[in-house]
Amino acid sequence: MSRNPLEFSLSSRMIKPNRWLNQDWLVLFLVISLVSFGLMMIYSASGSMEMVLRQGIFAVIGIVFMIYLSFSNYQRLLPIYLNVFWIGIFFLLVVLVIPSDAATRRWIDLGIFGFQPSELMRCVLTISAAAFLSRNPRIVFRDWIIVIGVSFFSFYLVFIQPDLGTAIMVLISGILPVLISGFPVSYQIIGIIIILLSTPFIWMNLLDYQKQRVLTFFDPGSDPLGTGWNIIQSQIAVGSGSLFGKGFLQGTQSQLNFIPESHTDFIFAVVAEEFGLFGVLGLFLVYLLLTFRLVMIAKNSNFLFVKLVAGSFIFLLLTYVAFNTAMVVGILPVVGMPLPFLSQGGTALIINMIMIGIILSFRKAA
Template structure:
């Protein structure tokens, strides 16, 4: 009886993925504790978030990919409509219109698109799998462009990048012609000055401070300067858990959310960074393995987009904290404190597990 229950629970759980995510979660919990214990401890809250996330993951993993596909269109449409609502009646917080007030709570529709975007595109390519024409890529591009533009307009560059990248991975892996890709790169490069003029002042400032953070040491350069000091002073072995002076004297802003990597890096040093990056690499490798062995085009595209999205998160976040990318609001997966964003990550993990564990059933 007990044995059967255990089998039932473990049936759609991918061991390696759970192990890797578990390692990241432990590291994340310890870091959140260090970052907040002397002011407003968030470790318990994060533990709760993680438990909710694991439940969501488990639940999603029970659904076979065919069922997941049915959510593609409604979820995508819901997301886009909500984004339009944000655009029209959104609540402005700190100069950005990202939230939709439901009276009792506020929601951030762009989070839905993180999963709805690849889901929609994977469904779309799967639908026309046998007869993919160039126009399908055009349509896919439009499906991607609309929510991307709405999110970027909010402005929320971080989420826009995550959503845009997730969609782009699907289009690329679905077989976007190389020539088109090359043409896009050329066009993008030549349009860069034009895009520059369209950016918000604060976004331009962030890019400029990236080139030389010292031009605005107390303004927008402050984040980058303080986080690079934290990382650099951490050295090879780090200052030890709870020992980071940059962290505990509050020099690192957003230290339990977007800049948690600075805290980790200051206290764990280069060695910690290597271990952490190795864990993320394993996560991505496991995801791509699942994608490579997935039976249908939908599950292949979905799994690979998710795996590569993990990469997007990690690279953009670590790049920003270590000062080689502009500051955009992208959390470090399974490490940064946060509710919604964490649940979306576990949801993605659940989809991966679903694809992996329902593989045999499909083949049968």
């Protein structure tokens, strides 16, 4: 079989479907490319081969999960998907009760690596919500309220860790299936009003450093050596990268540690500094191409469950990209949100790849 498998998958309707050949190789290629590029960037940012190896191990685990799930039969897994959020809730509770001397309780220490339940939550909440909402041909209003209730509960569990950025993303991952499945517009408006009214309450419950981050966003120069430092230094990194960048491992801002968190939340600053405006453009095109392919998979399916899961996952993925990069270039406040596939962090990487694998399992078996 010397023909291009991709071409084959489009033209071989007469042949008995072969799941292997039917694979969306482009999506796999794009994801693996992004992860590999991420490993390069982590090396550039940290200069630590050990960190690259650790992330590489997570990447391999993630790729195995992704490919395995992409061949799975999602319809058979639906009963599991419906209840999988309990696992998320369980771990979120575990992380809150296990004793820890750290100020924040985001991690479960598994010895060689840490596990971040909030990352798992934003994946399983969407899946369970979608499965719950599509279990009957018609959605009744009570279903939406239940999903919204569970979402806010999950949000609260992450919020008190505390991790505002991920908490918001967890909330969105639960609310999105509700919105996509046709939650009435009038109720959406009421919801927005309720959220706006509760803002002061949320503000009061923010920790000082969280408040400071939001305030600094509005005036980075006010405290150039304190919280504003991150934004100023990452803007310097991006700006000094110019059109083509300073070259791999040549970014002075990142190599000399002027960018804080350069291998995690601010890895985009390293990309921009070392590869310039065109590097940023290229990275965005890869994310958009990936999005486009995933949207096509969702669009070609007639199942509500597929639409809800794929729609939510794609939206979350792209929102992470948008918010993370917006934060790095200083147009949104600094909240802890990693750049998908690039930022160092094992749980997020594996979860993101699991999400891609699940979407891939939705592709039409011709």
